[in-house]
Amino acid sequence: MATEHAHVEEHTHPGPRQYVIIGAILAVITLIEFGVFYLEMDAALMTWIILVLSSSKFLLVVGYFMHLKFDDVRFSGLFFAPFVIMVSIGVVLMALFFNLTR
């Protein structure tokens, strides 16, 4: 039963070839981020571009390298529940802080 489980898990995870492709995509996104930094553009637009690119990298690592895309959904819950709470608190605190000190 245990070996069967391990066998199934091994086959549902991506293989080395896919990992290398993901690694290459991550490297290219980092290069694009670097290039975007030196472009002259509106700061708000640049912020959104970097947020989208960083989020893509984040999701690729979490989904493929950490196997959350393939593992039990409860592992995703354990990780993303605090993540959502953290981001929400951060956004609210920043909004509150900027409003109070302006």
Added chain:
Amino acid sequence: MQYLSGIDDHRTSTGLDNRKMLMWAFLGSDVMFFGTLIGTHLIYRNRSLSGPQEEILSIPITTISTFVLLMSSLAMVLALAAIQRGNMGSFRFWTAIVCVFGSIFIGFQMFEFAEFAHLGLTPRTNLFGSTFLVMTGFHGTHVAVGILWLWTILFASYKGKIHQGNSLQVEIAGLYWHFVDIVWIVIFGVVYLIGAYGAEGRALEEVHHAARAAGIG
């Protein structure tokens, strides 16, 4: 047989391995920890009254160190794939690469901190120095712990204590390593790229403003 019973011992009523659940719960709590540090840094952004700020961040150097850390994550997942297939030679090679890349990242960070100190930025200089150095220093400590953990696993594999049968131990260490990587992805994007964008212009503007106020400009 001993391995099979070992796996069964770690199963819970959820059907999931308790060690893996513990690691994910720990990573969830660490998300909150880093969230606090990054949030504090962002709240205090551009509020330092004196001393250097974002304009001293070197984006080219940090891009290279980010690339090195990303590639260490790739090496980590290749090490895991190797041990799951029972290829111990490949596992040891990729684990050693992770440790070397992690050490290079730490080297970059030490160089950066030394440069900042040379430019007059320490944790006591201003709000930027306090929040930035605590946040990145805390991340660097995580990287250092990860390197020690992986060296331990590498040496344990030579003693036969790490093998295909208990590759979950490598997977758990890998989860920690990838977490360190995703935290850096956020710091690099939000703190370095977004933070430093246009920072030189803002710093020059402040200097001109101060000069005008002093009646020089």
